[in-house]
Amino acid sequence: MLIAGLFGLLLWCAGAGAQSDPLPSWNDGANKQAIIAFVDAVTTQGGPDYVAPSDRIATFDNDGTLWVEQPMYVQLAFALDRLKALSKQHPEWKDREPFASALEGGVKLLDEFGDKGVLQIVAATHAGMTTKQFDAIVTDWIATARHPETGKLYTSMIYQPMLEVMDYLRANEFKVFIVSGGGIAFMRPWTAATYGVVPENVVGSSIKTQFLLRGGVPIIFRLPEVEFIDDGPGKPVAIQRFIGKQPIAAFGNSDGDLGMLAWTKYGPGKRFVALVHHDDGKREYAYDKESHFGKLDKGLAAAKDHGFPLISMKNDWKRIFPD
Amino acid sequence: MLIAGLFGLLLWCAGAGAQSDPLPSWNDGANKQAIIAFVDAVTTQGGPDYVAPSDRIATFDNDGTLWVEQPMYVQLAFALDRLKALSKQHPEWKDREPFASALEGGVKLLDEFGDKGVLQIVAATHAGMTTKQFDAIVTDWIATARHPETGKLYTSMIYQPMLEVMDYLRANEFKVFIVSGGGIAFMRPWTAATYGVVPENVVGSSIKTQFLLRGGVPIIFRLPEVEFIDDGPGKPVAIQRFIGKQPIAAFGNSDGDLGMLAWTKYGPGKRFVALVHHDDGKREYAYDKESHFGKLDKGLAAAKDHGFPLISMKNDWKRIFPD
Numbered sequence: 084m085l086i087a088g089l090f091g092l093l094l095w096c097a098g099a100g101a102q103s104d105p106l107p108s109w110n111d112g113a114n115k116q117a118i119i120a121f122v123d124a125v126t127t128q129g130g131p132d133y134v135a136p137s138d139r140i141a142t143f144d145n146d147g148t149l150w151v152e153q154p155m156y157v158q159l160a161f162a163l164d165r166l167k168a169l170s171k172q173h174p175e176w177k178d179r180e181p182f183a184s185a186l187e188g189g190v191k192l193l194d195e196f197g198d199k200g201v202l203q204i205v206a207a208t209h210a211g212m213t214t215k216q217f218d219a220i221v222t223d224w225i226a227t228a229r230h231p232e233t234g235k236l237y238t239s240m241i242y243q244p245m246l247e248v249m250d251y252l253r254a255n256e257f258k259v260f261i262v263s264g265g266g267i268a269f270m271r272p273w274t275a276a277t278y279g280v281v282p283e284n285v286v287g288s289s290i291k292t293q294f295l296l297r298g299g300v301p302i303i304f305r306l307p308e309v310e311f312i313d314d315g316p317g318k319p320v321a322i323q324r325f326i327g328k329q330p331i332a333a334f335g336n337s338d339g340d341l342g343m344l345a346w347t348k349y350g351p352g353k354r355f356v357a358l359v360h361h362d363d364g365k366r367e368y369a370y371d372k373e374s375h376f377g378k379l380d381k382g383l384a385a386a387k388d389h390g391f392p393l394i395s396m397k398n399d400w401k402r403i404f405p406d
Numbered sequence: 407m408l409i410a411g412l413f414g415l416l417l418w419c420a421g422a423g424a425q426s427d428p429l430p431s432w433n434d435g436a437n438k439q440a441i442i443a444f445v446d447a448v449t450t451q452g453g454p455d456y457v458a459p460s461d462r463i464a465t466f467d468n469d470g471t472l473w474v475e476q477p478m479y480v481q482l483a484f485a486l487d488r489l490k491a492l493s494k495q496h497p498e499w500k501d502r503e504p505f506a507s508a509l510e511g512g513v514k515l516l517d518e519f520g521d522k523g524v525l526q527i528v529a530a531t532h533a534g535m536t537t538k539q540f541d542a543i544v545t546d547w548i549a550t551a552r553h554p555e556t557g558k559l560y561t562s563m564i565y566q567p568m569l570e571v572m573d574y575l576r577a578n579e580f581k582v583f584i585v586s587g588g589g590i591a592f593m594r595p596w597t598a599a600t601y602g603v604v605p606e607n608v609v610g611s612s613i614k615t616q617f618l619l620r621g622g623v624p625i626i627f628r629l630p631e632v633e634f635i636d637d638g639p640g641k642p643v644a645i646q647r648f649i650g651k652q653p654i655a656a657f658g659n660s661d662g663d664l665g666m667l668a669w670t671k672y673g674p675g676k677r678f679v680a681l682v683h684h685d686d687g688k689r690e691y692a693y694d695k696e697s698h699f700g701k702l703d704k705g706l707a708a709a710k711d712h713g714f715p716l717i718s719m720k721n722d723w724k725r726i727f728p729d
Contacts, residue, residue, distance in 0.1 A: 137598070214646055258606070292646060294640075320617050324615075325606070326606045345619075
């Protein structure tokens with residue numbers, strides 16, 4: 084009886100696994116089918132497309148691929164919040180650019196000073212403290228900061244269908260990495276709780292740091308100088324540096340992801356790459372060619388030319404955010 | 407009967423695990439006891455020193471800590487072998503330094519041109535090809551290259567007692583990383599087979615690379631320019647960059663490891679750091695303060711001042727190499 088019960092339980096578990104839908108927030112359609120067909124192909128032992136677990140590497144962009152990037156990148160909202168807090172000790176910023184524009188808002192900063200202005204604001208707000216201090220600053224901020232339009236925590240403005248893809252890949256012995264243009268030190272404090280991606284699996288942009296003894300105690304100090312921009316051609320370079328293997332699956336949403344997608348797609352064996360297309364102005368945002376953030380222009384053409392899918396948030400996803 | 411058999415088997419397995427010696431190549435003594443006591447402490451649930459598996463990070467230097475670094479670093483032997491092979495296409499090297507000295511041998515190169523000369527040889531031998539081509543070059547070389555004095559494959563000149571420490575830590579849910587002054591791209595092709603350390607867990611020095619399309623095919627090209635030296639204060643910086651967590655255990659053997667050991671030791675909770683001391687001229691090599699390779703000078707004083715152990719190859723290890 085006990086043995087029969089045990090076997091029954093085992094069979095029930097196996098059956099539930101095989102029959103349950105791994106991507107319940109996805110509408111049935113070509114893209115959902117393609118993801119499942121890819122995973123089936125590379126995990127079928129003895130099949131022509133089998134890939135050993137050690138080579139099952141999947142990389143995900145973050146902004147616009149895993150969480151919301153409108154009306155501005157979350158990290159820029161963080162930088163501006165921090166700039167405001169620090170401005171009490173820096174009255175001179177009111178009369179000095181790009182600080183004055185940044186204090187008026189992110190779009191004003193970008194319009195007037197572009198990426199260079201953003202990097203100056205990052206230097207002023209992300210450096211000048213130890214790595215542990217910065218970690219604590221981010222942890223405190225992300226625990227309470229809210230999206231300006233929905234009023235929700237940023238960590239709840241994440242895409243449920245993409246969480247399901249990450250879970251599905253991990254359940255099939257993939258190693259899932261984030262490879263983002265965002266700051267590596269800005270992401271690591273919360274990606275494990277939010278996405279299940281541990282700090283050592285997060286790759287991103289960075290500023291320089293220095294190892295020092297302060298009063299005999301070792302610290303790593305954050306310097307106001309860009310070390311690496313993990314965007315565009317930087318993404319494959321960072322993937323090689325941090326992971327040392329070519330991914331077999333990659334997901335992005337903007338032109339900055341095309342290098343990662345190209346590097347992932349053009350290797351031996353079966354591969355899967357896709358771009359999330361923000362075409363749902365009702366439930367999220369609709370943008371591509373003209374956006375300040377997450378611009379998708381060349382990517383639309385590349386998807387056609389190279390035959391990889393655009394994931395339509397409007398048509399492919401039953402819901403956008405977790406409950 | 408079947409149930410009794412199953413339970414018996416389970417009990418037997420548990421018993422074997424608890425009673426077997428996790429470090430059979432170590433002599434009983436303070437260092438072996440200290441390693442075991444540390445692992446017991448951080449893995450005892452409910453105990454005062456318990457560390458969650460996600461924070462069980464251990465880092466190991468490679469040259470002189472995991473494998474032999476005398477009579478010269480293995481990677482320098484690789485560079486010189488490659489220099490010789492390439493010299494047929496570069497007759498001008500016979501009359502140009504530091505190439506001419508390097509073609510006479512590694513010690514001559516170091517004596518005449520120091521680290522700067524070595525970096526020039528690295529640039530000439532490690533760059534100018536794609537990452538995949540370099541991977542293949544290293545894979546071919548390491549499969550047949552032999553130690554000049556023992557005639558053994560370099561990958562068999564590894565330290566059995568340290569393999570046991572890595573296995574023991576992994577069995578206790580540690581993540582084990584290599585953090586080496588050696589080239590990250592030189593190590594990754596063989597560390598998984600040799601040490602069980604997968605490429606994404608290898609951190610090392612690097613040259614710059616560039617992502618390019620060549621005939622429409624994406625490649626990453628290796629450039630003759632140093633990107634990062636993962637030694638001394640570079641080691642904690644690289645640990646923070648690649649892993650994003652402070653290790654709780656670290657093993658090295660030279661002054662270049664002191665930054666990593668300091669960064670590992672001075673955090674909250676129980677930690678374990680140690681230096682392997684090459685004091686066995688009979689079974690391996692005896693060297694410290696005066697060595698060209700793996701110089702251990704400040705480290706001898708630091709071990710005393712900060713109270714961390716030196717592992718004596720002569721006294722602590724029953725055997726040095728695997729059978």
